[in-house]
Amino acid sequence: MDLKLLVKDLPRTELIYWTDSYTKSFESEVVRVAPDGRKKAYLVTKASAFHAKSGGQPSDTGKITTDSGVTLDVKKVMMLNEVVTHYGSVTEGDLVKIQAGTKVKGEINWIExxxxxxxxxxxxxxxxxxxxxxxxxxxxxxxxxxxxxxxxxxxxxxxxxxxxxxxxxxxxxxxxxxxxxxxxxxxxxxxxxxxxxxxxxxxxxxxxxxxxxxxxxxxxxxxxxxxxxxxxxxxxxxxxxxxxxxxxxxxxxxxxx
Ligand SMILES: [Zn+2]
The missing domain is CATH 3.30.980.10 (Threonyl-trna Synthetase; Chain A, domain 2)
Structure with a gap:
């Protein structure tokens, strides 16, 4: 996936950890989704508490669940042009049930x-x-x-x-x-x-x-x-x-x- 293309024309992601690094879970909505096969996907949300791999800090991991019943096990988080992209495997539900505007809840793995x-x-x-x-x-x-x-x-x-x-x-x-x-x-x-x-x-x-x-x-x-x-x-x-x-x-x- 060309990340540049994926984040093209998207507004900067609201970085929740910028104002509160202690946020472990958050609610937001999907702004872009790009399936990678049937069971994996790239997901961009309006706001995110996930920290991408950057500045020597490893990528956060965790999960994102949608109100349409899809769960994405977030393995990797990337940041390009101030847009955060989550990448992971679908462990529940069907990717077709995610689209721009779908409400999501994110949870980061706090221990790491x-x-x-x-x-x-x-x-x-x-x-x-x-x-x-x-x-x-x-x-x-x-x-x-x-x-x-x-x-x-x-x-x-x-x-x-x-x-x-x-x-x-x-x-x-x-x-x-x-x-x-x-x-x-x-x-x-x-x-x-x-x-x-x-x-x-x-x-x-x-x-x-x-x-x-x-x-x-x-x-x-x-x-x-x-x-x-x-x-x-x-x-x-x-x-x-x-x-x-x-x-x-x-x-x-x-x-x-
Ligand atoms: Zn620092």
Whole structure:
């Protein structure tokens, strides 16, 4: 399926997790459906709480049921041109019973999502702690919040004492219960607030930008899902640090318990 064609002319999806990352279920309506054989389908809804695979965050999974008796087991979620597309298998009912306007209820698999939220927030906090520990701005190259979980930073690998200082600051930051605040701004305003953010070079441009600020840390433009308070991250476990093969960056592996 050509995703570009599928989302053509559709309005941007209302991202429920942008205003509330804790929404586990939601109601909306279908704006487009494209069957993939008889038992699989691509489904676009007006609003969605499902987070697509993007920005290092794995795709949410879950299910969408329609008021016409069809259940889609959502395996993958994609985002293109600000439109969220759910892809999955039909486990109940018949695809012909879904059309534009059909009312749906979505439910996301919360355990995996909450784990991603905790790791994601831990990663942002670590960007900041590393900056403080090394005295140099952190520039993230990429990240992955699944298994394994890591953030890759541009530059030379810091020495052991800087890393242990960053880990210590991270653990303190979690213990302090720092608040995580979200605000929405224009692209221009985002540049004023967050020009030095660690991920600035990797950001897709949009008219509506979301800024996430962990209390006391640098604001970060980010569309992902985060916890409200760093206490929720739980126990931060630094695993290892590895230089990338080209020697241009280093990767910090961690977990949360
Ligand atoms: Zn984020």
């Amino acid at each position: 999502r909450y784990s991603a939220m905790r790791k994601h927030t831990a990663g942002h906090l670590f960007d900041y702690c590393l900056e403080v520990a090394t005295g140099k701005p952190s520039k993230t190259v990429d990240s992955w919040l699944g298994e394994p979980c890591y953030v890759t930073y541009a530059g030379k690998t810091p020495d052991e004492s800087a890393i242990s200082k960053a880990v210590k600051l991270e653990i303190e930051g979690i213990r302090k219960g720092l608040l995580v605040r979200v605000e929405f701004v224009s692209y221009e305003r985002m540049l004023e607030i967050a020009r030095d953010a660690p991920n600035i070079a990797r950001l897709p441009k949009s008219n509506l930008m979301r800024i996430v600020t962990i209390e006391g840390c640098r604001p970060i433009p980010c569309g992902g899902t985060h916890v409200r308070n760093t206490k929720e991250i739980g126990e931060f476990q630094f695993q290892k640090i590895e230089k990338t093969p080209d020697g241009e960056a280093f990767r910090v592996y961690f977990g949360v318990e």
